[in-house]
Amino acid sequence: MKRMLAILAALVLAAAPTLAAEPIKLGAFFDLSGRAAFIGTPTKLVAEMVVDKINAEGGINGRPLALEIGDTEANPAKAASIAKKFIYKDKVAAIIGPTLTDTGMNVKKIAHEGKTPIFMTVGGDPVIMGGEKFGPFDWVFKSPQRSSTAVERLFIYLKEKGLTKVALLIADDGFGKDGQRWMQKLASQYGIEILLEESFGTRDTDMTAQLTKAKNVNPQALIAWTIGPAGSIVAKNKAQLGIDVPLFQCHGLPDPKYIELAGKAAEGDRMPATKLMVADQLADSDPQKPVIQEFIRLYKAKGYDKQFPINTHSGYAWDAIMIVAGAMKKVGTDPEALRAEIEKTKGYVGISGIYNITAEDHNGLGVDSMVIVQVKDGKFVMAE
Template sequence: MWLAAMGCLVPARAAEPIRIGSVIDLTGPVAPLGQFGKRGIDIAVAEVNAAGGVRGRPIELVAMNSESKPDLAASLALRLAAREDVLALIGGSFGATQLALGSIAQKEKIPLVSPTGYVNDDQRNWRYVFFTLVDFSDTAKMMLAYAKSKGFKRIGLIRLEREYGELGSKYLHQFAGDYGTEIVAEERAGDGDRDFTAQLTKVREAKPDFLVVWFANPGGALLLKNARQLGIRVPMIAPVSMDNAATVKVGGPAAEGLLIASQIAGSEALDRQKQFVEGYRKANPEAPNPNTFEAIGYDLVKIVVAALEKTSEPYTREKVRDAIGTLNYAGAGTVARYSATKNDPSAETIVLTQISNGQFVLAK
């Protein structure tokens, strides 16, 4: 109420900005993901505003740092939801903060576009929350389909303990049989672990012909180094969490040839991605190839903007939600065909990439 009253004190201008609340984990354990996302978000906001905003109104980000803490994320979401001028939320960099933000978005009926995917099946029914990271079951199927196409049958899995790895494991086990493959070994490790030779030795004993590394950096890159050190030479594939420079910086030569179920190959952008990659290169001349999380950050803003353009003024949260809920969007990191029954991207979002000469390129 105070805030609304304060809003009245501000003299009305011709172009009142459109406000989007952003709750991103810029510090804490998942800071890397949050920082990537922010880079993309900033590019998108600058681009939209340089082009004159939405119907002549600039976009204004109300940006908050949730520090990788779910309870702080929930507080910030409530704070933003209480501001009537905030039309939509973006953010939630990983499972726990995403769940917190999403629960509040549902309760307060404010649309949220999140740079993550489902972590819990119940989220498939969430009306106000939209995802941009592909469903991990699609990632798992894609990996298995690749294995099948190359004639691999014995799949080894080494994965993160936390929810992300848990989901990968669940779907790989669920669908392995459908593709004529078998999970012959599964080992786990934590985000903090830095030596994986013990786990990899157990995996090696099961003699897999294809290895899924469902992990995040820097552990994932060290895992690749350990695997090479142990003489494991089978092809390896990783999910999108390893689509970032650390894989190459830390993994070095051991990362060569790694396949990644990614959502963008920065050096070989698809048509739908070119606009973003150009903007990205201008903003980051020293690191010219964006990764998936940077691309998705850009999409978060662009999805809200697309919805605003689709619907009519005066904007309300409900109208923005309805517009996102039927959006057909093909952007930098995600291809979304949201509908009443689907609030996450379609499987065609996946771009299979491979590390070659230290670059992420489309897999041949």
């Protein structure tokens, strides 16, 4: 009997993935505290979830992934310090994160000098823009859609609806300015006339002055470009002022938290989003649908949705780590080889879209990766 049990135990061990080899370290830093913790904290949970999945399926050619976690605290200087620790002390093979464009820009040069691939989960484009102004981006990739892509998707919709005269309300941080830059650049291409541009602080609690100015120029639509509570304040102030034109938010705000904070004022608001926000409305023929549904199943099985309902940011770390892991399975962890293999990513079907990365585009998502959603009866649905 004992011999039989021993044989059965040996068979079970042989069937299970053996990940006794030295772990491959990934640095993972997000805003776990500070103004973007509502994004950073669930992003960390998703990073852990996808690493658990990869390890349960055999890891990277038999080696497990191990996350070195850091809290950037929405502080660019803190992010820089953690990035240096990841590269020079922890000797990570790659880095995932951070959360905000400003912190991403502060570690861009560090990753380049340290020759360490970094797959960012930030919204703004400058992290993967080059030239004298933005510096080289050879080692930097990002999983969320480019701001330029979100602007294009929004402008296509506005043009289709005949809403061509707009007023802009822009956050004064790096993300807001990036959106503003692209709206200014692309407006004429899509027949959009910008009547007014007003800025506000990300921590401001009242935008009635900016909205009053916007109302006075008689726009056909308002566009707000920010993340976090500021967007909800714009929606509430607009309702309080009785401004009867549609409000469009950016691709960083499709989140149940936006509806919770804005309340009834959010009803009817529209914004570009990932397909994750309307998974049940996708056609069965959409190749992303089964991938997104599996992600939602795993996320809910972990119970994360109880504290952090799924939002447009939820899949960013999943896609980043999956792409990095896929490249590692092909070429290992040599920095140069890994960077080059990530850059060759083609046809990866992810949560946020189907990625086709090139040397010129270290994001790889097109306008077709986004949909326009609107708030209807307190929920996000595909916009009409």
